[in-house]
Amino acid sequence: MTSLDLNLKHHIHYSLRPAVVEYLWGPQSSRVNILGQAKNLEGFFALYFGYYNKQCDLIGRHAKGKYSSVESHRDIMGIAQLLQQPLTREEVRKHMSSFLKVADKEQHETSINLVARLLLMIKFGDVPHECRGGRYLEWSYGSLPEFVHNYFSCPPARSHDRIKLEKSFSALNLQRIAGIEIWWTDNLADHLRMMDDDKAIAVFHHASFLDYQIDNHANSPIFPDGFIEETLRTIALLLPKYDQATRNWYRKVASNPGCHLDMQLVEIGNLNAESRQLENFKYWHDRLVILKQVYDDARPTTLSQWWYDRRNGAQWYPFWIALWVLVLTTFFGLVQCIEGALQAYKAFRS
Template identity: 60%
Template sequence: MSSLDNSLFDEVPLEIKPLAVDHLWGQQPSHFVFHEDKPNLDAYFDSYFKYYAQQCDLIGRHENGEYSSVETHIDIMTIAHLLQQPLTRAEVRKHMTDVLKSTNITQHDNSINLVARLMLMIRIGGVPHEYSKGEYLEWKEGDLREFVHIHFAAPSARARDRIKLEKSFNALNVQRIGGIKIWWTDNLADHLRMMDDDKAVFIFHHGSFLEHQLHNPMFPPCFIEETLRTLMLLFPRYNPGIKKWYQKEVAKSACGLDKRLIGVGNLNAEERQSENFNYWHDRLVILKEVYDEARPNTLSQFWYDRRNGPQWYTFWVALWVLVLTIVTIVLAVVQCVEGGLQVYLAMRA
């Protein structure tokens, strides 16, 4: 097996990707396979390692490696082991000084942010040269696990009324009926956040990453399972329309969308209740409200918007009657003109 001592400027070799994720997340049980029954990590973590390479470019390789103190992939794994322990940020920096070549505190802080991002897929720490529409989290106090648990355990600000999230409430309809753009994100903290004056929503697309984190103690209890259920809600497995649409999204995407997203599962009627969501409750309710309040503005939206059946049928029957009336009038005018022309030509003959 190849070594993790490869330079950060080199991509993680194919054969050691399983070893790399074991270092980053611990040995998590994988309970599924990807396309063509390939049980190895590379088959269903292709999108994750694209993210890994992007973050290494952004932080680890920036300014020819002078922006951070990591030089090899094993340096990343070393810091990951430190972050998995109950150590404060200052304590992690101290240990890094002992095991890495650099003693530069700023470089160490940038390296900590890089590794935390790779472990959690959460944008930890701001990067001056990073452009993103989303937000980042600033970790200062406590250990990393405690910070993540506190952030996602914030209490709901909205009343926890029983709101049914109908089958029609899915990602495809949110876009084509609600007129809400979907912004794919690699930042778990941005998931379901409404943006652009409620005209866009972030969706975290890394279903394969989430399925591998179900037993990761770095995340709060049941948080990953609930996040997966939000994806099951918005991307139900057995909806052929969504599958076809998402495959087109994957084909045209430059960010490496996770193909596993549309295979994570399905929710039944009882599971599609807002009260079943704790961590994502408020964001789901806000998205549902914006979706419900949206009114169609184009013929395409009118065609797909069947939330109110009688209204939909009334509109299209009225439109059909209008079209037939216009056609009838046009034909009558044509006949009148044709008749007048015939009379005129007969008088001239």
């Protein structure tokens, strides 16, 4: 049986994936850039439904579903339709009661968090048995679109005076120059958040999902105006399409066993000098400012980092000239010592 009425313990059949996507975000139009080819669309489905199954396992199927009131995939689609309307959380819960199994308030609340996660790829609600990492959002008032708009639309609070996003400011250089690890995340709310005592940065890698949301915005504007486009521009900033070194590095990372990343992440595009100005970033402004400050403050600690760190040419050239002078001096000094020892040995033997 391949139906949305399947019990949640069964994964979505591949033939139903297009229908589920339409339930969640509306039909795909001809405008979709990344999803224009069947191969890319299949890649999107594989990645998203991997996330879908993971969330259902975590919340809907855990402990035989006793924490959730959702029983089938159609239940999820029904709640998704409610969440996209201007209904408060309490109103959503009341409407859910008409088509879900009899359950207590806590089970309905958990079901709302599950579907909100599936709809927006944002971690909603604290799940006690969930592996910790990143942050979760606690939506308790107003409608879901209203909450999301308010959360992401906070005005920038940090000054960006004298801070420039150079062409060399990329995910690859964050790692090999500043030693900042890239943590790929499924949680959009963690995008560009500094982690691990400023030693890592979270990057949302589901570019295909973001591209689909541009189409969906006209039908169901859950995200603020321009938010998705700006998020894609932050990805183009960190993973420029025409930087071959970055493309090779990302493809190597994505090819690691067990590493399921969106290969379209390096197909977004490039930003020119004008587009890289920080005043052009409204929603991710403060996180970009923090990231750039951490990057600028980082100092090389290994030879590899010294080699790639060419942010200050006045320091880079003298350092490597001095290093080569030291190496050559040591080498020739060692040669002279060996030569002197050999001469002394020959004189002693004679």
